Amino acid sequence: MTGPRVVGSAANLPTTTFGHRSLVWWGTVGFMLIEGTTLFICAASYFYLHHRVSSWPPAGTPRPSLLAPAVQVVLMLLSIIPVAKADRAARQLDVAGVRVNLVLASLFAIAMCVVRGFEFAALNVRWDTNAYGSIAWANVVAHGTLLLLETAETLVFTALVFSPNLEQRDIAGVSDNSLYWYFMTGSWVILAAIVYLSPYLS
Amino acid sequence: MTATVAPTVGPGRVPEPLPELIGQLEQTWRDEPGILGWIKSVDHKSIALRYMITAFVFFLLAGLQALGMRAQLARPENTLLGPDLYNQFFTVHGTTMMFLFAVPVMQAVGLYFVPMMVGTRNVAFPKLNAYGYWTYLFGGLFIYAEWWFLNSGPDVGWFSYVPLANSVFTPGKRADVWAQGVTFTEIASLAAAVEIIVTVFKLRAPGMTLNRLPLFVWAMVVQSFMVLFAMPWVATATQFLAWERLVSTHFFDPTRGGDPLLWQHLFWFFGHPEVYIIFVPALGMVSSVVTAFTRRHVFGYPAMVLSLISTGVLGFGLWVHHMFATGIPQLSESFFTAASMVIAIPTGVQIFCWIATIWDGRPRFTVPFLWVIGFVVVFIIGGFSGVMVASVPFDRQVHDSYFIVAHFHYVLIGGAVFPLLGAFYYWFPKVTGRMLGERLGRWQFWLFFIGMNLTFFPMHQLGFEGMPRRVYTYLPETGWGPLNLLASIGAATLAVSVILLIVNVWSSLRRGLPAGDNPWDADTLEWATTSPPRPYNFALIPVVDGRGPVWRHPEGLPVFGGLRTDVRDVLLTTLLDAEPDSRHRHPVPTIWPLHAAIATTITFVSLIYTPWGAVVGFPLLFIAFVGWAWPRGRDHREQQVIEAERPVEVAS
Numbered sequence: 001m002t003g004p005r006v007v008g009s010a011a012n013l014p015t016t017t018f019g020h021r022s023l024v025w026w027g028t029v030g031f032m033l034i035e036g037t038t039l040f041i042c043a044a045s046y047f048y049l050h051h052r053v054s055s056w057p058p059a060g061t062p063r064p065s066l067l068a069p070a071v072q073v074v075l076m077l078l079s080i081i082p083v084a085k086a087d088r089a090a091r092q093l094d095v096a097g098v099r100v101n102l103v104l105a106s107l108f109a110i111a112m113c114v115v116r117g118f119e120f121a122a123l124n125v126r127w128d129t130n131a132y133g134s135i136a137w138a139n140v141v142a143h144g145t146l147l148l149l150e151t152a153e154t155l156v157f158t159a160l161v162f163s164p165n166l167e168q169r170d171i172a173g174v175s176d177n178s179l180y181w182y183f184m185t186g187s188w189v190i191l192a193a194i195v196y197l198s199p200y201l202s
Numbered sequence: 203m204t205a206t207v208a209p210t211v212g213p214g215r216v217p218e219p220l221p222e223l224i225g226q227l228e229q230t231w232r233d234e235p236g237i238l239g240w241i242k243s244v245d246h247k248s249i250a251l252r253y254m255i256t257a258f259v260f261f262l263l264a265g266l267q268a269l270g271m272r273a274q275l276a277r278p279e280n281t282l283l284g285p286d287l288y289n290q291f292f293t294v295h296g297t298t299m300m301f302l303f304a305v306p307v308m309q310a311v312g313l314y315f316v317p318m319m320v321g322t323r324n325v326a327f328p329k330l331n332a333y334g335y336w337t338y339l340f341g342g343l344f345i346y347a348e349w350w351f352l353n354s355g356p357d358v359g360w361f362s363y364v365p366l367a368n369s370v371f372t373p374g375k376r377a378d379v380w381a382q383g384v385t386f387t388e389i390a391s392l393a394a395a396v397e398i399i400v401t402v403f404k405l406r407a408p409g410m411t412l413n414r415l416p417l418f419v420w421a422m423v424v425q426s427f428m429v430l431f432a433m434p435w436v437a438t439a440t441q442f443l444a445w446e447r448l449v450s451t452h453f454f455d456p457t458r459g460g461d462p463l464l465w466q467h468l469f470w471f472f473g474h475p476e477v478y479i480i481f482v483p484a485l486g487m488v489s490s491v492v493t494a495f496t497r498r499h500v501f502g503y504p505a506m507v508l509s510l511i512s513t514g515v516l517g518f519g520l521w522v523h524h525m526f527a528t529g530i531p532q533l534s535e536s537f538f539t540a541a542s543m544v545i546a547i548p549t550g551v552q553i554f555c556w557i558a559t560i561w562d563g564r565p566r567f568t569v570p571f572l573w574v575i576g577f578v579v580v581f582i583i584g585g586f587s588g589v590m591v592a593s594v595p596f597d598r599q600v601h602d603s604y605f606i607v608a609h610f611h612y613v614l615i616g617g618a619v620f621p622l623l624g625a626f627y628y629w630f631p632k633v634t635g636r637m638l639g640e641r642l643g644r645w646q647f648w649l650f651f652i653g654m655n656l657t658f659f660p661m662h663q664l665g666f667e668g669m670p671r672r673v674y675t676y677l678p679e680t681g682w683g684p685l686n687l688l689a690s691i692g693a694a695t696l697a698v699s700v701i702l703l704i705v706n707v708w709s710s711l712r713r714g715l716p717a718g719d720n721p722w723d724a725d726t727l728e729w730a731t732t733s734p735p736r737p738y739n740f741a742l743i744p745v746v747d748g749r750g751p752v753w754r755h756p757e758g759l760p761v762f763g764g765l766r767t768d769v770r771d772v773l774l775t776t777l778l779d780a781e782p783d784s785r786h787r788h789p790v791p792t793i794w795p796l797h798a799a800i801a802t803t804i805t806f807v808s809l810i811y812t813p814w815g816a817v818v819g820f821p822l823l824f825i826a827f828v829g830w831a832w833p834r835g836r837d838h839r840e841q842q843v844i845e846a847e848r849p850v851e852v853a854s
Contacts, residue, residue, distance in 0.1 A: 007745050008408065009764030010773050010785055017784045023326050023404055023774065030396035030430065037434040045438075045453070045464060053459050127451050131459035134451035138442065152824055156831055165833040169787065 016168040018091050018175050028176045032183045035146055039187050042139045043194055049131050056202045057132045061125050064136070068118035069196040075115060076185040079108035087178035090171050095161060098174055102158040105181070109151040116144055122196070139195045146184045153177055214720060214752040216730045216759050218741045219767075226767045231323070231737035234791055242791035244328035245737055246317050249335050251633065253310030256339055257303050263346070264298035265700060267291045272657070272693035275686045278678040288674035289357035290376075294349060296360030297380060300476065301387040302342045304618055305429075308483040309394040311625060312422040314633070316398055318728035318735060319416050321407025321744045323772050324788055326400035329795050329830060334393035336799030341386020344807060348379040356380035359672065361473060362443065364454040364465045369447045378447055378810045381440040385806060388437045395429035398422050405772060406780040407727065408762050409746040416726045416749075417493075417500060420507050421486025424514040425479055431518065432475035439468035449813055463528060470521035478517035480614065482510060484621035485552060488574050491624050492556050494724035495571040496563025499750055502555040509548035509555075516545040526594050527601045535594045542592035546585060553578060569643035570722075573624025576651050577616060584612030587662065602672075605665025611658045623650070623703075630710070631717030635733040638714065642706040649699035656692025660685040725750030730759055743773050746780075798826035 019025055050056050057063060082104035089097030119140055125133035157177055160170050218224060233243040243249065271291050274283040283291060317325055325331050349355030354375045358367045367377040402415070402423050415423075443465070445451045452458035454465050489500050500506055522530060522538040556578070565571060587609040591597045600606060630638050669682050676682050720729040730752050731740055742761035748754050762782065765771040770788035775781055805819025 005758075005760040006742075006763050007760045008762045008782060010743075010762060010771075010782060011764035013764075013773075013782060014784045015787065017774070020777070021774070021783055023400060023786055026400040026403060027327055027330075027396055030399060033430050034392055034396075034434055037431055038438055041435055041438045041468065045442075045468070048464055048467070049453070049459065049461065052461050058459055127445070128449060129452075129458075131452045131455065131461075134445075134453050134460070137451075138445075138453075142438075148820070152827070156828055160832070163833075167833055170833065 016172050018172055022172055022176070024173055024176045025179065028180050032180065036183070036187065039139075039142055039146075039191060042135070042142045043191060046135045046139060046194060049135050050198075050202070053132075057125065057199050058130050061130065061132060063199045064124050064196045065122040066196055068115060068122040069192045072112060072115045072119055073189055073192055075108060075112055076188055079105060079112070080182065080185060082108065083178045083181045087175050090174040090178075093168070093171055095166070095171070098171065099158075099161050102154065102161055102174065106151075106154050106158045109147075109154050112147060113151055116140075116147055136195050139191055143184075143188055143191050146187070150177075150181055150184045153180070214730060214756050214758070216727075216740050216742055216744045217761055223767050224741055227738045227741055228736065230768055230770060233737070238793075239791065241796055242793050244324070244332050244789055244791055244795075246313055246325045246328065246331060247633075247735060247737075247739075249328075249331050250310045250314035253306055253313065253335055253338070256335075256342065257307035257310060260298050260302040260342055261307070262700070264295045264303060265697065267295040267298070269693055269697055271295065272690040274674060275676075276690035277687065278676050278680070278683050280675055283674060285674045286357070289672075290349065290355035292672055293356045293359055293380070294345065297345070297356060297384070298342075299614075300360060300480075301384055302338075302345075304480040304614070305391055305476070306338055306387065306394075307622065308425065308480060308618070309391060309398070309429075311487070311622070311629070312398050312425070312483060313394060315629065315728055316419055316422050317401055317405065318731065318739050319419050319726050320402055320405060320410060321727045321740060321746065322401065322405040323739045323770075325397045326405060327397055329789050329792060330393050331397050332792075332795035333798050334390040334397070336796050337386050337393075337802055338390035340799055340803040341383050341390070341806075344386065344803065345379060345383035348375070348383075354379045356383070361469050363469075364443065364446070364462045367443060368454065375810060378444060381444045381447075382806045382810055384440050385437060386802070388433045388440075389802070391429050392433050395426035395433075398426040399430075403777050404774050406775050407744050407746050408773070408775055408780055408782050410775075410780045412778055413503075414746055414749050416486075417489035417503070417506055417510075418483075418486035418726075420510055421482050421484075421489070424510045425482045428475050428479050428482065428514050428517060432472045432479060435468050436472035436476075439465060439472070442468070444809070448809070463525070466525050466528065467521070470524045471518070474521040474524065475517045477610075477613065478513055481617045482513060484577075484618045485510060485513075485549075487621040487625035487628075488556065488577060490724070490726065491570045491574050491621075491628050492559050492563075493750070494628065494722045495566045495568065495574075496559050497566075497723070498559060498563040499725070500555060501558040501562065502551075503749070505551055506555055509551045512548045513545065516541065516548070520545060523592060523597070526597045539592050539594055543589060546589055549585065553582070569638070569640055569647060570624045570628040572644065572647045573620050573627065576647065577620035577624065580612055580616030580620060580651075580654065582616075583659075584609060584614075584616045588613060600665050602670055603665035604661040604669045604671055607671050608658045608661035608665060611654075611661075615654055615658070623647075628722065629728075630707075631721045632728055632733045632735070634711060634714075635717050636710050636714030637717050637721060638710045639706050642702055642709075646699050646702040646706060649695055649702065653692050653695030653697075653699055656695060657689045658692070660688045660692075664689075720752065725753040727751055792830075794826060794830040798823065798830055801826040 082101040086098050086101035086105060089101060123136050123140065125136060127134050127137035154177060157174055160166060161174070233239045233245060233248065270283060271288065274280050274288060313325060313331065317323065356379055357376050358372055358380070362377060362380050365371055402419055442451070442453045446453060452460040454460045454462045456462065489506065493500055519541045520538060522534055523542045526535060591600060591606065591609060627638055627643055664682055664685050667682060669676065669680070717733045719731065719733055727744055730744060742763055743765065744751065745760040745762050751759055762773065765773060765785065770790065772786050772788050773782060774784045774786050776783050801819065801822035804822055805815060808815030808818055
């Protein structure tokens with residue numbers, strides 16, 4: 001029997017970290033990879049079906065309207081301002097700054113959900129009309145689940161930062177929520193171009 | 203309160219702190235008592251054990267279906283199973299083996315051992331882990347309940363091709379049950395993959411740099427990344443199929459601009475990596491067993507790791523070889539033939555590395571090692587027939603014949619079940635604290651080895667003779683009777699072997715020899731703690747300074763102190779060099795993951811019958827996840843600590 005060799009101590013290590021030092025950041029990245037793959041599959045299926053037919057949209061099916069998706073893209077790009085500010089405030093453990101910017105982000109999220117409804121209408125085709133309609137709807141629905149998820153998460157975080165139970169690690173979660181927001185908005189810019197603009201190119 | 207070290211260390215073990223601190227760790231990390239405590243557990247070991255037991259039950263059920271099919275095919279024009287029941291048997295057999303047994307059981311072994319092998323106390327997201335298990339369980343129960351009670355057993359094959367699976371050719375709910383049932387398991391599988399990746403990236407013991415990771419851990423990381431990129435394909439495909447049937451979309455309907463081949467692309471872009479998702483962890487298991495039973499590290503560590511990674515990458519480039527009979531362009535055929543042959547290279551490299559290890563080591567031919575030898579033999583036969591079917595002209599001849607059935611059973615049983623059973627004998631003592639019987643184990647191995655070859659080898663010949671797969675009977679004039687009878691006798695032999703396994707486990711749990719901490723004198727960290735492990739795995743976090751830490755420190759491992767014992771503290775380290783970086787507070791037991799899984803189940807099941815299921819389901823899911831995330835549910839003791847530590851000013 002010999003004595004154990006203690007070669008270090010965790011006692012003074014921090015309990016709240018941000019970015020790639022935190023577990024939740026990695027979890028968020030993992031789910032972004034899953035969601036990103038899903039959106040990629042929807043987009044790939046769109047092009048696969050596109051190349052099976054000679055005219056896109058098929059004859060008799062109108063092209064999508066552009067107003068609602070344009071409004072959505074502008075909203076999403078603007079929403080990045082409060083979300084980035086919330087991120088920065090979280091990293092400085094500035095609760096007041098987090099509160100203000102999360103309230104703004106929540107308002108943006110709700111507005112984006114409303115506009116998403118108009119985006120479905122702007123497709124100008126039903127999901128059961130033809131394969132073009134099906135895959136266009138599939139792309140918007142697939143991204144819609146991200147938007148719904150992000151809205152729910154942002155609302156919960158907003159409620160949480162006003163709660164007396166707030167802990168430091170929840171503040172770190174606000175920063176990870178911002179990361180997912182950037183992904184959600186960035187992916188929509190690409191998908192909107194595919195679903196709403198590409199029919200004008202063929 | 204932090205741990206103080208007492209001067210007691212056993213050989214190759216992690217030292218322990220003073221007994222009163224051990225008591226406190228036990229108090230902090232154990233599950234709550236009673237059935238509710240069992241349900242609320244977030245301990246990776248209890249959840250992984252549930253995964254394994256559930257997967258084994260599904261394995262037995264799928265085995266019974268296989269026996270039913272072999273009984274039906276034992277002689278020509280048999281009438282034991284009619285065509286309708288036979289269709290459900292082979293569909294549920296395949297679906298169960300792939301989605302409810304093989305993938306979950308491999309991930310379960312990872313969820314049990316990866317945290318211990320990297321020297322931490324739990325997986326990265328314990329609540330997500332619990333949620334994944336419940337979702338998997340409910341998905342499996344759902345498929346079987348629909349089959350047994352509602353006559354809605356899936357019957358269109360495990361790859362559920364359209365147009366057969368659309369609502370014109372398969373009215374009723376059978377194909378929907380398949381599509382949604384599979385979705386449950388995909389969610390569980392994705393959750394487990396994220397768990398394993400983040401656990402390995404951030405929770406490794408100090409000093410366990412990436413080039414010191416055990417090969418099994420590398421295999422689980424590669425598998426988890428494969429799951430991340432492969433499962434969304436089948437998840438999307440099954441949703442498209444469900445919508446096609448529920449709300450009349452036209453993704454796969456050629457009369458409205460759709461294409462049935464889109465289904466095949468989406469399915470096989472998942473389906474081929476799926477084979478490697480099952481096989482890659484098995485490679486890691488083989489490396490663990492080979493190391494322990496030859497008493498030397500596996501030869502060519504960098505080549506082994508690179509082979510695992512390249513298998514993972516190449517696995518995504520082969521899917522079209524399942525579609526050679528669909529009339530794809532010749533250039534594609536050539537490309538995918540080449541890719542299918544290339545993937546034999548990294549596997550070959552690993553097999554040569556193991557052979558070199560055995561050659562240079564001191565092999566002990568105990569039961570776990572026998573399974574490894576069996577794996578090499580059986581898997582190589584499957585690999586050879588795989589290289590054969592990679593050739594398009596050959597593939598066209600044997601497509602949809604029993605040759606294919608023989609090939610993939612050799613690959614999957616040889617490549618996954620043999621290593622899994624070897625790993626079972628190897629790790630059983632760690633999980634239970636008792637050894638399995640060696641004599642019964644040898645009988646079980648040989649019966650399995652003989653039974654497996656007796657069942658599946660004749661199928662190669664049956665395929666050459668033109669017997670198609672998925673037929674419920676055949677005429678006597680075909681001359682297929684004797685070989686089919688032989689295969690059925692083989693299946694019965696396999697059944698006896700599995701019964702012996704159950705007997706072995708039963709008798710070992712009752713009166714097996716005590717295992718001790720490290721009965722095989724193995725080298726990885728899970729052997730540096732008690733058998734069975736305590737709820738916190740390691741009282742003090744081990745520090746690693748090379749591969750095979752247990753062998754390197756026969757006098758006892760160096761340790762890292764300073765984690766709290768009164769709350770669930772875990773140590774986070776940096777990605778590449780595993781330098782201590784921060785502490786993370788792990789969650790206490792909670793019921794919310796079960797709530798969330800029930801909400802998920804209600805959503806998916808109701809979506810089979812009406813699109814309004816989403817309107818009911820999403821609010822339920824929202825409530826469940828708010829409960830999950832809301833800090834009010836955290837236990838009182840932890841709350842007090844948080845009060846003391848909280849530096850955030852929340853008063854307005």
